[in-house]
Amino acid sequence: MAVLLYYPRVNPPTEILQQALLYWDGIATVVPHDPHDYAAAVQPELTQLRDRGLYTPLFFMRQVMDVLDGPGRREGLNSRVLLEEIQRMAEGPDRPRLPSPPEAYLYRSKFSEWVEAVLRHYGLAEDTPDDRRYAVPKEVQQMVVGVLAREWGTPLSASYVPYTDRSNAYEWALRAPDEQRLPAFRAELGRLLPVPAPGTSTADVLVFRERFKDERQRLMRAMHRLLSDLRRDYEHPAEVIAGLRGEIEAASEDYQAAVSSSRMAWVHRSVTATVALAAAAASVVEPQLSWVLGTVGGYTLNVATREIRPLVDARKKHDFAYLHRVETTFS
Known part of the structure; x- marks a missing residue:
């Protein structure tokens, strides 16, 4: 990871x-x-x-x-x-x-x-x-x-x-440093990544981290693969999600079982993943086009295409960056 x-x-x-x-x-x-x-x-x-x-x-x-x-x-x-x-x-x-x-x-x-x-x-x-x-x-x-x-x-x-x-x-x-823009996917992932409620000690989180290491890593491997595949196969986002649906659902269910078995209280916070697409995508992806691509693990995944200024350097090494909105109301 x-x-x-x-x-x-x-x-x-x-x-x-x-x-x-x-x-x-x-x-x-x-x-x-x-x-x-x-x-x-x-x-x-x-x-x-x-x-x-x-x-x-x-x-x-x-x-x-x-x-x-x-x-x-x-x-x-x-x-x-x-x-x-x-x-x-x-x-x-x-x-x-x-x-x-x-x-x-x-x-x-x-x-x-x-x-x-x-x-x-x-x-x-x-x-x-x-x-x-x-x-x-x-x-x-x-x-x-x-x-x-x-x-x-x-x-x-x-x-x-x-x-x-x-x-x-x-x-x-x-x-x-210019006006060039490239399309990108932005996906809201917060529902799939529950976090401990306010007041939870970091010591308890570390215990959970070690106890359920396999479940955590399986879920994150599935999410990283989803975002990476969306970047590579940007012309067919629905097919990407359909191909990974089973893997994501199984990983999410196992992780939710681990969460439920813990003694901690959990909440969901907003996490937006931005996936910068390849330059060639500019000619095939219509700006502002949005898809609602179905339910993954009980969560509706909305993948929207919008134009952003490109992450030119980081794009070579990373598939996405995250935005954590702490002001978002718990859901």
């Missing part, structure tokens, strides 16, 4: 942490490189999970670009997106304002010096009494972290799937 790369914050919400422990190989977040900043930012629970091999701190150590408009400037994809969006925010009619007191910050040792230099150039960053970080508007924080989510994940050997609970950050992670 894969590791969830949670962003934009260092410490994921409890519900996302527990979901990662149940359905993936673990969770990762981007952390400050400075040891003192790291110790102050990372919660003790993550440190304990790191000792068990279930949490991976990622350090952003390389420069995204050289200096603004300087010699030898590199034009990487993500850095171009970032520069264009910073310029658009700074020069647009809805320019973000820094409230007092500030609502959002960026750690200096978590990002390259170039990021801070550009934000200061456009007046979107200010000093704080804590010299380890600087204040930025909340919209700027989410945009910067969302765009650079690909920068953090794609050079690494493990399979990291970007995952966020901020809808704005999610949309920024899909942006590319």
